[in-house]
Amino acid sequence: MHAQHPALAPYPYAGAPYPPLHAGAYPPFVYAAPVPDGHHDPNANGAPQPPFLMAYPPPPPGMVYAIPAPMPPANGQAPGGVYPQFAPSASISQVMPRPKRKQVKMACTNCATACKRCDEARPCERCLKYGLASTCVDGVRKERKKGIKRGPYKRKNKSLNGDTIVSAPPPQGLPVSPPNGEAHDGHAQSLPYMLAPEGYYQYFYPGFAPPVPAHAPADGSQPPQQNGSTNGTPSAVASPTPQAPPAQPPASNHPSLSHPGVPPYFHQVYPPPFNYPTPGVGYPQPYPIMVPPPAQDPKNDQNGDSGKGKKRAHPSGSATPATNGEGDPKAKRARTGQDDTNGVGH
């Protein structure tokens, strides 16, 4: 009930893995390249003129920028600080990576059951809020299956430029994985255009010609994808540098690069600004033009989830897990290791 939504508040809990939205230090202004859409007036919606001057939006809830962040309070709380990133939009999505969602290592049983965000604290925020503190404990991770055969791997060699050359696997060794080469969801292969500084993730702006010297397109034109199907999907662009992000556990602290006065994003190529008029003024609505078309490519949807929303399976009239599924939590997570639906419970 204490809706603490500053401006687009993320999550209630303070120990969040991502830094607070500080007005001043955060969103610098950046330019988003005009949408190369050829025809169809971009301003038709009242969107700003091409060289959009925008500020970085506040961290979308649960999202984090995949770049170093100022260390959190260090209260033994959230493991890592990562900067929130922003949700790409249609045009942007072509080159933009999507914001990364940070997850807690282990959600408490209540949150897990309810499929809601949890936090590191033990009576987690949510449980506290709903008075479930007493039952707020983390569940038990099931052990991963072993002895599963896998078939040949595709090797991705990298050139100095960071291009990834995928060497196709044996023609017939059809592995047990999706034929498309795509791991499972859209986790596309990364395509490093420009190596990010150590410990940083790779990021790009759409249509943004990075200050790359001459041979920019890294020797010719190396199509970003290896699957050839996703024409530059968001996720296809940046992902943690494929080759082992050097000095940092993917999820957390980013040691170096703490420039006193200069916010980290300055050192880093950032995701395109979403469309926010001005920071601190509340965020009315993103400019329409940036909004991606309804779903087409399910994998491409905004936050990853696309056409969500479903009908209730059963009238909750029965043993509905009281306040968050304490009722029969485990029952949901019955499935194990299917493949497609990922071990999702429910």
Added chain:
DNA sequence: GGTATCGGACGATCAATCAT
């Protein structure tokens, strides 16, 4: 208005593979 439900995307982990 709030909370509950839940499909499915996405993140993180780690065993199987592969290169050295």
Added chain:
DNA sequence: TGATTGATCGTCCGATACCG
């Protein structure tokens, strides 16, 4: 043996249903 790949498992977003 170390590095890399990719499947598995877990988290949780976000739409919808239900309830007071």
